[in-house]
Amino acid sequence: MARVKLDGVTKQYGDEIAVEDMNLDIRDGEFVCLVGPSGCGKSTTLETIAGLEKPTEGTVHIGDRDVTRLPPKDRGIAMVFQNIALFPHMNVYKNISFGLRLRNFEQDEIDRRVEQAADIVQLEGLLERQPSELSGGQQQRVAIARAIVRDPEVFLMDEPLANLDAKLRVHMRTELQRLHNELDTTIIYVTHDQAEAMTMSDRIAVINDGHLQQIDPPLTCYNEPANLFVAGFIGSPSMNFVEGEMTQTGIQTEHFDVAVDDAAADLDVGDEVTMGVRPEDIYQVENAPGVSTTDVIEATVDVTEPMGDEIFVYLTLSEQTGELRTSDAVATASDQLLMSVDPDVDLDIGESVSVVMDRTKVHLFDTASGNAIVHDVTAPAESTSDPTGSTAD
Missing domain, CATH: 2.40.50.140 (Nucleic acid-binding proteins)
Known part of the structure; x- marks a missing residue:
């Protein structure tokens, strides 16, 4: 677990500013959703935390470390993307353990971590199956288990439920809340779906046009919106x-x-x-x-x-x-x-x-x-x- 802090982060592409002067302080063990319309800068903010993008200005801290210039592999993070990106020729066990095998972990440790992660996301008995033999929800759980085995300080999730049908999304929202309670780790979750943000997060960070509009608990954003944008965006x-x-x-x-x-x-x-x-x-x-x-x-x-x-x-x-x-x-x-x-x-x-x-x-x-x-x-x-x-x- 770790605290994540963005201090004056700006990301600029040529003349276009995707994120401007972003200040976020996400507490250790907190579940925070970055929410906003398409193109508002929420994914860019997440990618900056992950190290996939370098900020034009500002700093990123994870725990006590300034990770602004560190590569993703050294930041203690794990990502789950909208595109599940499982290897179709590998079974569930090999998909989950792929990162550990690349890092030359001992086989006993790999087995222990895979078994633990499979138990957490309820994949027992499915480790020998191919991805094509799994439902959409099961495939998403494999992707989450692949992140869990890394034992990261921070989970970064970029619209991981967007490709699931409506009923399965509701089920997986419950699963992610249970996962957060069980792991008690920091989760930063990007979504444009305010229902996901309202139901899962400890706090919501509402972003528009690259600017942070409000960061507060869901009901505070609903009952006491900071401005017209938040008032119009939160609530359906x-x-x-x-x-x-x-x-x-x-x-x-x-x-x-x-x-x-x-x-x-x-x-x-x-x-x-x-x-x-x-x-x-x-x-x-x-x-x-x-x-x-x-x-x-x-x-x-x-x-x-x-x-x-x-x-x-x-x-x-x-x-x-x-x-x-x-x-x-x-x-x-x-x-x-x-x-x-x-x-x-x-x-x-x-x-x-x-x-x-x-x-x-x-x-x-x-x-x-x-x-x-x-x-x-x-x-x-x-x-x-x-x-x-x-x-x-």
């Missing part, structure tokens, strides 16, 4: 966003107003803000919880999407209906809201509904900078979490 479906202007009493938007207590005392009348609210925090008036809610907002049901355990209801605030939009489009449209309701709620297309928002779950962001202002418009304003990792020791 996305958070609703409505632009407005501060008045003497609260926020004035195109279609409705929201009263704001002294939470926004530092804002001036006329300041432009973006209000965010998640679909589960919008309620029909008759189902509103016993909390501080907004005034009633009149809307029309545009589209419904039954999901089994809930129904997504697309609401139109204007008189324009019938235009099908994706959840992301709804999240940013000024005349649209997305609400989630219980599966037994019966709503018809074109039906008028009265809804309210839970003001304790209304987020305010500065429209110009995108930074969060407050995550509850009924309470005194508090400083939001440091996007570079306020929860670190």
Whole structure:
């Protein structure tokens, strides 16, 4: 196990900056997911930690060592890639032990490590099989076992579940959590799938355009996003966003107003803000919880999407209906809201509904900078979490 620290790491390819001034402090034994859209720099960050890429600026430490200029083999790391890359002509035993045999380990030690790794990832009885005789999940476990036998200080995983089907991905997420608990080692995991990040990690590092946006526990990123990007990226479906202007009493938007207590005392009348609210925090008036809610907002049901355990209801605030939009489009449209309701709620297309928002779950962001202002418009304003990792020791 080892602590991993990136200090001011920048990686530049010609005129293009893939990662800029990345500061990460990952604790010994921690499971951290690097998450973000394609091309955001998360894989480049992982490859810099691994030594597959050399940083243009900055340093990388693993444990007490500065490994910035060390080759991958000397960093005490093991990688698991999206491409499983098993040798098709070797059986499971030979695939797992390949790296040990290259390093001329004694046969007894190789056998011990392979047996231990196979037991950890539940490959007992499969060591003589060829990769073609294994399922996708079993092949992925072979790749993980091949990393385990190296007894690394840090596991680096680059979207290892991306090629598996949805059901198998859910199963393998559980397996990786069990593996982390059993090995108690540091794992840095790259994914664009926020479900993987939310369910597996101790902390999530959200990256966009090569910049670290926030690093915090999953629920902190969900409930207290540092900025508009994190608020929109974390959570499925996305958070609703409505632009407005501060008045003497609260926020004035195109279609409705929201009263704001002294939470926004530092804002001036006329300041432009973006209000965010998640679909589960919008309620029909008759189902509103016993909390501080907004005034009633009149809307029309545009589209419904039954999901089994809930129904997504697309609401139109204007008189324009019938235009099908994706959840992301709804999240940013000024005349649209997305609400989630219980599966037994019966709503018809074109039906008028009265809804309210839970003001304790209304987020305010500065429209110009995108930074969060407050995550509850009924309470005194508090400083939001440091996007570079306020929860670190």
